[in-house]
Amino acid sequence: MSKDAVESAQAASRTDTAQVPADAGDAGYSKDLKARHVNMIAIGGAIGTGLFLGAGGRLHDAGPALALAYLVCGVFAFFVVRALGELVLYRPSSGSFVSYAREFLGEKGAYVAGWMYFLNWSTTGIADITAIALYTHYWSLFTDIPQWVLALIALAVVLVVNLISVKIFGEMEFWFAIIKVATLVGFMLIGIFLLATRHEVGGGTPGVGVITDNGGVVPHGVMPVILVMQGVIFAYAALELVGIAAGETAEPEKVVPRAVNSIMWRVGLFYVGSVVLLALLLPGSVYSADESPFVTVLSKIGIPAAGDVMNLVVLTAAMSSLNSGLYSTGRILRSMAMAGSAPRFTARMNRSQVPYGGILLTCAVCVLGVGLNYLMPSQAFEIVLNIASLGVISTWVIIMVCHLVFVRRAQAGVMTRPSFRLPFSPVTEITTVAFLLACLGMMWNDAEVGRRTLLLIPAIAVLLIAGWFGVRRRVSQSTDRELSDFTQ
Secondary structure, eight states: OOHHHHHHHHHHHHHHOSSSOSSGGGTTOOOOBOHHHHHHHHHHHHSSHHHHTHHHHHHHHHGGGHHHHHHHHHHHHHHHHHHHHHHHHHSOOTTHHHHHHHHHHOHHHHHHHHHHHHHHHHHHHHHHHHHHHHHHTTSGGGTTSOHHHHHHHHHHHHHHHHTTOHHHHHHHHHHHHHHHHHHHHHHHHHHHHHHHHTOOBTTBOOSHHHHHTTTOSSTTOHHHHHHTHHHHHHHTGGGGHHHHHGGGBSOHHHHHHHHHHTHHHHIIIIIIHHHHHHHHHSOGGGOOTTSOHHHHHHHHTTOHHHHHHHHHHHHHHHHHHHHHHHHHHHHHHHHHHHHTSSOGGGGOOOTTSOOHHHHHHHHHHHHHHHHHHHHOTTTHHHHHHHHHHHHHHHHHHHHHHHHHHHHHHHHTTSSOOOSSOOTTTTHHHHHHHHHHHHHHHHGGGOTTTHHHHHTHHHHHHHHHHHHHHHHHHHHHHHHHHHHHHHHO
16 A cells, blocks of 8 residues: 555545544543643753763863853754644644654654664663662762662652553653752852852862863863764753653643743753853863762752752652653554554553553663663763664654655645744754764764764664564554545
8 A cells, every 4th residue: 555545545534534543543642731741841851861960971071162062952952843843733643753754754764763762762761770870879878789779779660650640740740840940940049159259169269260270161172072962962852752742732732832932941041051050160070970060069069968959859850851751652652553563562551541561661671771780880871871862863853854844745735834833944954964963973983982882873774674574564554454444
């Protein structure tokens, strides 16, 4: 059955009836996410482990220029989310970009998009449980407990919470995001006070002199700044959660534009602002990948309890990220399973309308991360971060390509673009894709981790091709059934 025939039938069906979902994977979900949930999920997606833990090591490697890296990557991240937001208003779907890839790129495109996103979040889940274990080791009470045990406990707790209902997920993310935002605002106020009063921090006086006396904005040259780019992109990886959450809210046309448009100033305030403050308070060499940079600063001003409080908050942020990862992969895998490109059990939902099959599959991969924490506790975070970056970059590229096809079809009169649009198309999409691919290529200059990560691409490609041959018959049967349903 041709893809064009399916698309024609889908388009005709949308004009005739609203009760039949364009994506079979959208059926069965509740609409329990409110506007406040989606808005705070967008904020939470912009504030996570990549900032709270990852910024420490990146400041150490790249210096104050890290703020510029966050700004540049933040602009392109905004373009991606704006493009996704336009697609959401065209057709909300819990399958999000996988559903759009199916419509605009065909089943192979949806297959690649879905499994690369699964790679992203399953490895991000490993990074999150690693971060949780590292945060917990900050307290002497837990230092004797192996890192892998703490990681396993964190995974079990979040799994149980995620399986209850989407409303509980939304409430948790709402309060997690409020905690993260309130803490960052509090830290920034403290940082501004320290700068204004010239209060001693770690034996030195904060201010521009901290930067100029320690090698300037780029103390180690431009290359380290370039090398941290893929890690910075990872920090923004959860922004696309807005598109997935839109499938479980009653008024996406009102909620999504507001959430997407606010992302840009959040990036400027929380990421760029925080990194600039951190650079003005302490030299980059003082920060490390093993400790949150916020904890480092608060500990240096002689208030150990403040470090404890901040550590608890960043632990919460990592739990939030893990929670979001299980949520998103559960929905994406269900969309794929309904089309035949994921295991059948990942389509299953419980009585609370939660797709538990996909969530359990993601947890199974995270259990492998527990093993990684056992075998290589000191390197676990950086290893999985780089692998997750492959998934992030491929997902964002697919979103922009889908948007390009969507715009071309709109220009041809096949469909109508909503009023909420990505500006300067197609230049914006092409520039964003080029930037993302350049970031991927930059990883080759990192011989220790980045180059090894790139060498995994052929292996991932072989697995994807082999997997496609394994599911293509089931996908074809599913497509035929879908066409039959639409033409009845």
